[in-house]
Amino acid sequence: MSFLPEALRLGQTPLHLETVSGDDVRRAVDLPRVDASAFAALLSPAADEHLESMAARAHALTLSHFGRTVSLFTPLYVSNHCANHCRYCGFAAPNSIPRSQLSLDEVRAEGEAIAATGLRHLLLLTGEAPRKAGVAYLEACVQVLRPLFPSISVEVYPMETADYARLTRAGVDGLTVFQETYDPVLYAELHPAGPKRDYAFRLNTPQRGAEAGMRVVNIGALLGLTDWRQEIYAVGLHAAWLQKRYPGVDIAVSLPRMRPHAGAFQPACIVSDRELVQAMTALRIFLPRLSITISTREAPSFRDNILPLGVTRMSAGVSTAVGGHAKPAKTGQFEISDPRSVAEIEAMLRSRGYQAVFKDWEPIEASA
Amino acid sequence: MEHTDIFEIGGKRLSSRLFTGTGKYGNDELIAPVCEASGSEVITVALRRVDLDGKTDNVMKHIPTHMTLLPNTSGARNADEAVRIARLARAMGCGDWIKIEVISDNRYLLPDGYETAKATETLAREGFVVLPYMNPDLYVARSLADAGAAAIMPLGAPIGTNRGLRTEEMIRILIEEMELPIIVDAGIGAPSQACRAMEMGAAACLVNTAIATAADPVLMGRAFGRAVTAGREAWLAGPGAVATLAQASSPLTGFLDRTEGAS
Numbered sequence: 001m002s003f004l005p006e007a008l009r010l011g012q013t014p015l016h017l018e019t020v021s022g023d024d025v026r027r028a029v030d031l032p033r034v035d036a037s038a039f040a041a042l043l044s045p046a047a048d049e050h051l052e053s054m055a056a057r058a059h060a061l062t063l064s065h066f067g068r069t070v071s072l073f074t075p076l077y078v079s080n081h082c083a084n085h086c087r088y089c090g091f092a093a094p095n096s097i098p099r100s101q102l103s104l105d106e107v108r109a110e111g112e113a114i115a116a117t118g119l120r121h122l123l124l125l126t127g128e129a130p131r132k133a134g135v136a137y138l139e140a141c142v143q144v145l146r147p148l149f150p151s152i153s154v155e156v157y158p159m160e161t162a163d164y165a166r167l168t169r170a171g172v173d174g175l176t177v178f179q180e181t182y183d184p185v186l187y188a189e190l191h192p193a194g195p196k197r198d199y200a201f202r203l204n205t206p207q208r209g210a211e212a213g214m215r216v217v218n219i220g221a222l223l224g225l226t227d228w229r230q231e232i233y234a235v236g237l238h239a240a241w242l243q244k245r246y247p248g249v250d251i252a253v254s255l256p257r258m259r260p261h262a263g264a265f266q267p268a269c270i271v272s273d274r275e276l277v278q279a280m281t282a283l284r285i286f287l288p289r290l291s292i293t294i295s296t297r298e299a300p301s302f303r304d305n306i307l308p309l310g311v312t313r314m315s316a317g318v319s320t321a322v323g324g325h326a327k328p329a330k331t332g333q334f335e336i337s338d339p340r341s342v343a344e345i346e347a348m349l350r351s352r353g354y355q356a357v358f359k360d361w362e363p364i365e366a367s368a
Numbered sequence: 369m370e371h372t373d374i375f376e377i378g379g380k381r382l383s384s385r386l387f388t389g390t391g392k393y394g395n396d397e398l399i400a401p402v403c404e405a406s407g408s409e410v411i412t413v414a415l416r417r418v419d420l421d422g423k424t425d426n427v428m429k430h431i432p433t434h435m436t437l438l439p440n441t442s443g444a445r446n447a448d449e450a451v452r453i454a455r456l457a458r459a460m461g462c463g464d465w466i467k468i469e470v471i472s473d474n475r476y477l478l479p480d481g482y483e484t485a486k487a488t489e490t491l492a493r494e495g496f497v498v499l500p501y502m503n504p505d506l507y508v509a510r511s512l513a514d515a516g517a518a519a520i521m522p523l524g525a526p527i528g529t530n531r532g533l534r535t536e537e538m539i540r541i542l543i544e545e546m547e548l549p550i551i552v553d554a555g556i557g558a559p560s561q562a563c564r565a566m567e568m569g570a571a572a573c574l575v576n577t578a579i580a581t582a583a584d585p586v587l588m589g590r591a592f593g594r595a596v597t598a599g600r601e602a603w604l605a606g607p608g609a610v611a612t613l614a615q616a617s618s619p620l621t622g623f624l625d626r627t628e629g630a631s
Contacts, residue, residue: 064529067580068393068395068581243475244475247472247474249474354394357417360416364444
């Protein structure tokens with residue numbers, strides 16, 4: 001079983017959301033259990049007029065399932081070598097940026113700088129260059145970081161199940177992988193060369209991670225590459241499919257909007273703040289238990305205001321540069337919009353009646 | 369006449385039958401005033417959230433020292449993981465009480481009865497006071513009792529939903545059939561629902577989400593404390609029987625008694 005046939009169908013079948021009426025949206029907002037067709041209604045242009053009621057429902061569901069808490073984490077970029085030619089990414093192989101990969105001592109220094117801020121959840125990132133940053137290297141990084149961080153996720157190149165299993169044994173408990181776009185034709189255009197060209201292998205990555213024992217699997221589309229409504233619909237259905245098939249895995253979604261980066265690619269569509277709110281609240285109403293991440297790609301005031309509408313995780317104290325925590329001011333993957341420190345994010349959450357959760361998991365094997 | 373109504377469990381005597389939690393608060397500093405306002409003496413804490421070594425705020429420091437800690441095994445997906453968490457909790461100095469939560473379905477967070485019973489058996493043998501969270505199923509309840517549970521914690525509705533006593537009939541059966549205390553856990557969303565559970569004969573209620581996510585958690589904690597007390601007193605008072613038809617205080621057949629009396 002794979003989500004691939006469904007993804008291919010979704011990617012090539014327009015949703016025709018212009019036929020959705022205001023009544024359809026009103027019904028969808030109040031349904032006790034929202035199905036795929038009601039989810040589509042919530043993503044329609046007609047739903048724009050009902051954004052406030054969607055926000056109210058999304059807030060109530062989030063409060064009920066997650067309370068007034070937001071988990072904080074930060075990314076740690078250990079390598080920016082990349083074999084892919086993604087047309088929209090600052091790390092892409094053809095871009096002439098300084099390339100580097102941290103030594104294990106440098107990884108430790110980065111980890112210590114991050115841990116000093118109080119964070120206990122870490123997202124380990126690389127570019128997609130398995131020959132440079134192979135499984136053994138990642139395993140070694142995890143061993144160095146494990147004493148500092150009870151929870152470590154990876155956002156690296158797609159791997160085979162056996163490699164993910166090796167990482168989970170080393171102490172990795174989460175996997176993030178973005179499909180970028182669910183449209184297979186556009187996907188081929190945007191990935192002209194490199195292993196990432198394989199749409200199917202990437203699409204099945206979350207599934208392989210879940211089967212390898214990852215506790216959290218985070219998916220998403222890069223918003224801006226094509227029609228966001230179509231993409232969020234596919235993300236939601238993919239998340240629902242994963243939730244159903246892997247009930248023990250915490251399925252999470254990120255909503256990254258394209259940011260300026262070292263390259264000439266410009267977004268095909270601009271996703272407005274209002275539209276991002278619609279996307280998030282629709283996802284929350286469709287999947288009440290879904291973890292939703294908002295990154296520092298978004299501006300501080302927007303992150304603060306969107307908080308009650310479904311957010312359960314935030315990145316904080318972010319540097320997207322390799323080694324950027326211990327030695328700041330290097331070239332990052334993309335420009336961040338929210339440069340606030342962990343302490344500042346915590347203070348913001350507190351002022352809004354929310355609690356920053358620094359530690360929400362510890363592998364039982366490592367501690368018992 | 370005033371009742372001296374003490375709830376004794378695991379060698380501890382409790383005057384409050386409301387158990388509270390530590391999750392979902394916008395600010396952990398609310399925990400202590402909620403404990404005080406509600407009168408609760410037992411509080412559950414997810415061990416996975418505790419970071420004794422961290423430089424960040426630690427939930428444990430907000431729990432008043434007089435409270436009995438009920439660490440829970442939230443995050444455990446099978447009996448083995450629950451047992452490890454319980455042992456870790458004891459090693460950390462959290463005491464011998466443990467609430468078993470074994471959940472491998474993130475959608476509805478329903479507990480796995482079979483794995484829960486296995487963990488209960490192991491931990492009871494190791495001297496823990498085991499309070500397993502469970503679906504209100506009579507057969508699972510019996511196996512938990514056989515495994516050495518100190519009480520049984522059936523859900524009223526799925527965790528965090530505030531949907532109330534959706535499983536009322538099944539809980540009623542457990543109360544009738546089981547000798548162990550029944551502590552209704554999960555789903556209670558309003559003080560009236562906690563009161564209802566106590567009126568039915570539940571030994572106690574555990575409430576977290578409804579208090580922690582209220583606009584005023586301290587006031588809501590007090591409301592729950594009073595509701596649990598009111599329900600308990602109603603149960604102790606022995607409510608009158610429920611009849612289907614009205615029973616007039618001057619019954620229609622009263623003349624029969626008078627006729628017999630006159631003969």
